[in-house]
Amino acid sequence: MFDLFKSPGGSLVQRFAIFLLLLIVTPLQSAPFNLDTDSTLLYAREALTSNELKNNGSLFLSAGSDELNLLFRANFSLSQTARYIRIELENGELLDNLPTDGLTANPDYSSVLSQGGATGDRYAVIEVRAPGLIDADTEFLLSTTRFRILDISMPLIVTYTLYDKAFNAINDGPYITRTEAELARVVTGLTEVFAEAFTHKVGFGTDFIRFNPSFRSTGTFLLGDSDGELASLAKFRGDFLIAEGVRKASDSSLITDFRDLLVNTTNTSAATACVIGDLSAGELFLNPDNDCSGARIALEAEEGEKATYISLDTLTDNPVLCMDVTDTNQPVRRADYRLDLGLGGQPAFFGKIRYDGARIDLPYITNYQGYRQRIILNNHAGYDVAYKVELQAEEAVQGNFTPGEAVEGIIPAGTVLKIDGRDLVDIAPGVPTRVSARMLVDALPEDISAAVQVVSLGSNQPPVTNVLNVTTN
Known part of the structure; x- marks a missing residue:
């Protein structure tokens, strides 16, 4: 081999730079x-x-x-x-x-x-x-x-x-x-771990239509971050699938591509992997870059379906799951995503969207004649707390109820708010008089307590009261 430092042409600095480059690009030899x-x-x-x-x-x-x-x-x-x-x-x-x-x-x-x-x-x-x-x-x-x-x-x-x-x-x-x-x-060369995943929140501060931004310096967007409109939810990690130090028998080299472990079982160009979850919660797509800035591979499902299929090759080239809510004025829905590689193992957690605050589930709200239902909310915090109610109903009631004025409001600091069930929802005659509700509260669960009370009108019977669980989203 010629001597870089004695060969003609170029300064000593240039020749030293070439020497360093050779060190970088020349692969290290294996050892006995x-x-x-x-x-x-x-x-x-x-x-x-x-x-x-x-x-x-x-x-x-x-x-x-x-x-x-x-x-x-x-x-x-x-x-x-x-x-x-x-x-x-x-x-x-x-x-x-x-x-x-x-x-x-x-x-x-x-x-x-x-x-x-x-x-x-x-x-x-x-x-x-x-x-x-x-x-x-x-x-x-x-x-x-x-x-x-x-x-x-x-x-x-x-x-x-x-x-x-x-x-x-x-x-x-x-x-x-x-x-x-x-x-x-x-x-065994395959492990069961193959994803990094993150939880993003939307809340009252953006009326549930934008993500809470990550707390990083301006212009910095890393895996798992959000700038409010764009969120990096998860990343497929094919390298995690490879057990430490496993080799090929053909040349004893270390395996660096998990697809080498599937040569006998799986066509990696076929759409066998599956992203599972609510694909309509926002614009959901796969991306080659951690900051979601590369070319997008849209993830869409047939109407009523909760999954879409992709190939392992596509997933390897575009491993990052992203969501963009820039062009929507609708609240971002809570969602959980899973990634199933189609290899027989369990699906992996692949990102989550949650509401920022406490949650109170009300499985039965009624305006049945002769009864009055009240929801009692106690705000223990030293500040006013906003709340928002989402209503759901069985098939016979869907399209036959109207949200009331009390579905959104404020619980004043250090006080108790009582909401009449009839102010939450108006159910049309001729259908079952019941709906379900989920109340979102802009507070920590420990700052709110709640109960539901049913009073029989025209009766001397005492009201029936049940304490409600207040949990995180």
Whole structure:
């Protein structure tokens, strides 16, 4: 390689800049497997192909570089006296012949393959000696690039043993030192975690038509943020699906794309993933950017449906779920979103929209003749509190009721407000005289208490009163 700092042309600063660039763009080389220090190489079961699985479940492992080379310390001093190394494979065999020298050439010692070490063998005996005394920290390197694991339910184990006699090495007799390491194991490569998700709130301050903005510096919009009109709800994380440190059997490289784990089961270009939730709560779309600024992939569902399907390829390229409420003057609805990848696991939480304040559910509001219903609200806070009521009804009543003047109002600070049920809703004659309601209160739940009371008119019976739960949204 030429010397950047002595080559003609360009200043020293320019040549140094080129040198730094080469460091950045040149991939780091892999390293041999060190029997003394390295952890087991993990191979993802889901990524195994028919080309790698042979003969009733055995597995062919290959390396694109030196990932399967074996590095190990002598653990005993060497001299001109011959010593004998035995490499033993448990649950495995060699797929290539070892070189006649046995070990990789090194000026500190010489070696020769004495026995075994051929394709299909499970052991090799190598004679080694040094021209002078070398210490126990000397490292040996065995150039192995392919193994066969005989049973993928068990690990591949490598044992290095040093003997003083060839007979002992061949017959596994008394030895000087021994090191055993688990070289490879087949494991589950897919995890069940694949999303980051956030909760955004809308509230009384914007009449429920805009999000509460994130508290960040001006111009900063990160994953999970909102500027009031645009909100980043969630992000699909394909990298989370990949178990830590799992590899491909084809070249022993680390898996960085989760789709490599689906080669045997899933067509990632087909629309098999599903976003579930109220897709009409706002303009919902997928985006390639955390700040939702890229090209939009609209998420729409057929009328009455609560889900839309997309491909895993589309989801990988556009992983961020966003909502835009810029062009709407309608209140943003509460919504929960889930992401189902269609891989058989549970859907993941994929964003939530909530109202900022307390909630009181009123499952039964009536104007039944002869009775009067009252909702009692106690404001314990030191400030006036706004409230808003949403009405819902069964099919027979839908379109046959009118919200009353009391569906919105103020609970004065430190006082009790009583609302007559007839002021909340007017139900037309001839249909069931009942609706349900949800009251939203611009306060913390601990600052509000509530009850519902039913009075029988023209009767001496005392009113029936029930305390209502006040919860967060």
